[in-house]
Amino acid sequence: MSYTNKSSKLRLILLGTVVAMMILEAFLKLVSVKDLWGISRALTGEKLTDCVARDRQFHHKLMPNCNGVIKTLDYTVNLATNSLGFRDEEINKKKKDYRVLILGDSFAEGWGVEVDDRFDNVAQEVLTARNKKTEIINAGVRSYSPILALTLLKDKLIDFDPDMVILIFDMSDLHDDFYYGGWQRHFDKVKEIDPGWSAEIEVWPPEYTGLKQILMNSEAFKTVYREVGTSFLNKKHKLTLTNLSWDISLFAKAQGWENFDKAWNLNIANILLMSHFLDQKGIEFAIAVVPRGIYVSDSEWGRGREPLGIEKNKLYEPLPIEIIQKALSIRNIKTIDLYESLGNSGKFPLYYGFDGHWTVEGNRIVGEVLANYLYDI
Known part of the structure; x- marks a missing residue:
């Protein structure tokens, strides 16, 4: 030639x-990578995008006054949103009783059960039976991590005058807070709320710098770089911003890797910022860490582990729960313990086999724990 x-x-x-x-x-x-994830699951017969719309501020949201379904390989449940776009009844701005606001992701939203069987409504029924006047509002939205929950709280929900906010923290939030803007978004939110405040926690992993930072403005480069980089880094058992912002299952796979404890610093910083924001308003705050099925039983969440690279038939040590709860405890942030009640219930299944969310029985146990916590306030 x-x-x-x-x-x-x-x-x-x-x-x-x-x-x-x-x-x-x-x-x-x-079309974001999370959209592609939903599309890929739709090819298996699942239906996860009813009433979902893209949003520049929140990445996505549930559309107001919308009806649809949530369908996975495990279940089909109804989805109906109120005028604010939450899977709950209409909210009256004028409150009568002690008002509790629930924030979080799909565990909070109640994937896997009808609304009446969701943990917050279980708690509401228990409290009503005990003559404890409490109103529980559920504003959970799928894939909403602490930074999105804080944004939602500050910009839209604080006007509903909650007496207490409870954040349902899920293990996938490790990935999501990095995916939705990382440390830069945290610092931007600090400037909005209180420029003089600091979480006083190590910023880890470091952000991209130089040419890589510039190239990351390209969605194409970012996608290819993270996909290739994550495969390489995971084989090396190394945590960096690249795989933390790409692999949603590192909360399990990376246990035992170097710097695993530091990987949660961003989540902790965002939770501390939420606590600080609520302190300024005189509003109580608590966090409930969701123990995934792998921490409760070696057989829970059985079929859904392998596609994510999580070992089957293994009972994982609850290391992420311990890291989060210890970090919050030393800073005097209240936590609601779900791990002991779910792990010692003697019931099975508490989690769906493929989807991994709480079953009706799992929601019942969580609802009773929540009711006991609120009753003692």
């Missing part, structure tokens, strides 16, 4: 690569 032909072929390859990257960039501007 002549030099001219080789040169022409090389130019065509480069041009094709550039065009492909431009197409990928445009596509990813319209």
